[in-house]
Amino acid sequence: MMKILAIDVGGTAIKSALAAPDGTLTGLRECPTPPDIARGILQVAAGYRDYGAVGISTAGIVDHKQGTIVFSSAALGYRENQPLSAQISAALGVPAVVENDVNCAAVGEAHFGAGRGCGDFFCLTYGTSIGGALYLNGRLYRGSRNMAGEVGHMATHAFGRPCSCGRRGCYSEYASATALVERAMAVDPRYCDGRAIAAGLAEDGALRQAVDDWADEVCVGLAAVIHLFDPPRVILGGGIMNDRIFVDRIRQKLPGHILPAYDAVEIRGAETGNRAGLLGAAALALEEVGRDAV
């Protein structure tokens, strides 16, 4: 059985592992993200053997078909339109695929997580901002310019807060994990991350109210997605959702935001956790180059 070398490029670290077709990861490693990412990936790859393809998950906007990084934040040292998959494939002598981290998370959930057995779902990730990906008819739907599912910059408040994108009222500004932490820290500065917030919920009424207000903001965006696509399932990812207490609160709040006819939609927490990038990159490589060779 062919194994995939799975690479997850983040702002601070490159994670890597060998992935078997059943999603088993071995040889997990992590190193700081270097300025020259292609070179960093090749250095990482030198530590592995016996793989038949490379799957790469990365932050930024990726043209998956061309294998190029169209745009990334300054924190990642890609050149504009850098042909990453061609560089890696040429140097290692095996096929390489690259896709952005949110799309990878969705494909990983489809194969190894909360999307199993479900050909259609919408997957959202809540972190410093919000990402989204649409899995449709058993595959990723990318749109005409690889930007389908960018729900984080969907306006949920007309004339609302300014966003880093230059517009106002974007969903990310109100419903991201960062937005939750800001609300919670306004109650008490010790509620500085998801774990502390989850732990404080039972006995702090003001914190409960802050979380409920955030959950309402999350639901406003979910309602738009659900009314637009009528998906059977919506998967909520990002570190914050590992605390299922937040997923549960959102699920309880959702009926107040959608038409009753949509009530059957399933809201699930993502299951691949901090392996989302690796598993997604592996699943994508398996989908596209691996199945023939398995």
Ligand SMILES: [Zn+2]
């Ligand atoms: Zn925005």
